[in-house]
Amino acid sequence: MTKYLVFGHKNPDTDTIASAIAMSYFLEKQGEEAEPVALGEVNDETAFALNYFNVSAPRVVTTVANEVSNVALVDHNESVQSVEDLSEVTVDFVVDHHRISGFETAQPLYYRAEPIGCTATILFKMFVEHSYDIPKAIAGLMLSAIISDTLLFKSPTTTNQDENAAIELSKIADVNLEVYGMDLLKSGTDLSSKSETELLNSDAKNFDMDGKKVRIGQVNVVDFEDILARKSALLDQMATEFMAAGDLELSVLIITDILESNSIGLVVGNDFAAVEKAFKVPVVEQQLELPGVVSRKKQVVPQLTESYTV
Amino acid sequence: MTKYLVFGHKNPDTDTIASAIAMSYFLEKQGEEAEPVALGEVNDETAFALNYFNVSAPRVVTTVANEVSNVALVDHNESVQSVEDLSEVTVDFVVDHHRISGFETAQPLYYRAEPIGCTATILFKMFVEHSYDIPKAIAGLMLSAIISDTLLFKSPTTTNQDENAAIELSKIADVNLEVYGMDLLKSGTDLSSKSETELLNSDAKNFDMDGKKVRIGQVNVVDFEDILARKSALLDQMATEFMAAGDLELSVLIITDILESNSIGLVVGNDFAAVEKAFKVPVVEQQLELPGVVSRKKQVVPQLTESYTV
DSSP states (O other): OOEEEEEOOSSOOHHHHHHHHHHHHHHHHTTOEEEEEESSOOOHHHHHHHHHTTOOOOEEOSOSTTTOSEEEEESOOOGGGSOTTGGGSEEEEEEEOSOOOSOOOSSOOEEEEOSSSOHHHHHHHHHHHTTOOOOHHHHHHHHHHHHHHHTTTTSTTOOHHHHHHHHHHHHHHTOOHHHHHHHHHHHTOOOTTOOHHHHHHTTEEEEEETTEEEEEEEEEESOSHHHHTTHHHHHHHHHHHHHHHSSEEEEEEEEEETTTTEEEEEEEESOOHHHHHHHTSOOBTTEEEETTOOOHHHHTHHHHHHHHHO | OOEEEEEOOSSOOHHHHHHHHHHHHHHHHTTOEEEEEESSOOOHHHHHHHHHTTOOOOEEOSOSTTTOSEEEEESOOOGGGSOTTGGGSEEEEEEEOSOOOSOOOSSOOEEEEOSSSOHHHHHHHHHHHTTOOOOHHHHHHHHHHHHHHHTTTTSTTOOHHHHHHHHHHHHHHTOOHHHHHHHHHHHTOOOTTOOHHHHHHTTEEEEEETTEEEEEEEEEESOSHHHHTTHHHHHHHHHHHHHHHSSEEEEEEEEEETTTTEEEEEEEESOOHHHHHHHTSOOBTTEEEETTOOOHHHHTHHHHHHHHHO
16 A cells, blocks of 8 residues: 655644644545644644644654655645755645645645634645544644634634634634644744744745745744844854855745734845835835734745746 | 636547537536537537537637636547647636646636546536536537447446436436437447548547557548558557657557447557556457457546556
8 A cells, every 4th residue: 555654844843743634634534544744843833732732743864765656745746845855755645724836746636725823724624625624633723723824813824614613623722722822833933042044944835936046934922022133143044045055036024913914024135125115115124014914924035936037 | 807718638538529519518518608618529429419409509619818818628638639739728617527637727716527438427416416406408418428428328438427427418408318329329420431630639639648648549430341441550650740740759549330339440550569568468469359448538548558557
């Protein structure tokens, strides 16, 4: 029997980890052998959720072709965000909620993407369509993913489907949605113990934009004060990483106030014309205001892609 | 309100036309305005189905950006098989059953692909999931698509899901599946009135294989005799079109005996090493035997892609 490794993107977030676990369970319900794995250590927020529902973090892998010939991707499809040796295995399943870019297969596959707030919401629908029960712990992780990706329904990526799924999952997981939700979100905002490198890379993704490589990290905070006190150290480290990467066009750090639903961006690059054009605000001392912006996927990536493409 | 144009691939076949019509109906059930269109005139088999169920052929378009800003694709995703100005519109929906290649979006979208015999089968599942009734004529066209794509369940692409969908759709359409199925398939096999150009292009698709452009056409017959009598005329026309295209690596015509489930391939190209490697048979006088081959998607494209890639 084919064994599947199931994984989300590099720098895993709660949706990537929860969806890998849920998709593995879904595949096993369909008679497949499947194991969730991760392309990096889990972040604080995900660790909080795993601990709360008493689930072990998935094993970390850096390659997959040495173990299996077939894989399932969740919460991503772009090869720059995936495992290094993706081209050496066959992708048979993708469940995702992002744009499609740099993804190619030689064979037909199962690909399910919807433009909604969270991969776990799509998985919830798949469980419902197949009348599969969801175990309490997996429901708790899927709920955590939805809370995380939608910032407790404040993100503009949120749909009714995400809210409805979260309500149903909170019943199965037996938690109070609002109370657990705020506890979960706050668990990821204590940045005081993090190095600049950790802050920049804990939730960073690379994007190909019209042939240019753009790196966009994001951190959640409950106020801007503490992190802006570290602005020059963050910019120094961004510049160091930018130079080290060699092929980057732009590096962005989105700092998001999850209580006020606003962001500030820090940028390093050769020029910021595309950034200013994308967001229609000036870049002052490598910083820009992004009022109302909380979603990288919906409020940053398309605008920057458009700006570089046109 | 956004109006969607909904269309399948160039050189439309029955699945592309039926799925465009069914997807438009599905979108309208969801409150969207949608119109099915086609990227070319319908073939004889599709005309038979449309006539049988008293449905007009979709309007033919060559561009879409002059009419709408948003589109839905069915039965394809590869830009080389789609409308010329695809890059100028936003793709919000894809329902397909092919590999994913050369497809990029800037925004998240609804993308549903499954590795099954027919796009219409996926649409049937979508209707069932939403508890939408399917009108008799649309059911008849969706049934025709499944019969066409699976060669009445003889193609290796056929799954239980295709058979089950066809059985349910035949009840709604009020036809005898076997009788209507053979009538439909035979309606596409009278090639005597077709020119060589028509035979080569009625069901031809371009594929990007590791940067090389490969064109693969397919015709269905009930025996090989009549068409092989025209072999030299077909090869002459293939050579003319090959030279005219300029950027083709290989041109293939798959001639499929739908009663015996065998094919013969005719090939034009600079060399046939990749073809011989892909199918493990010699190319003799630009012809190769393909016993048991009926599916371009499953038995031709992956093998050739692999052969060019490795």
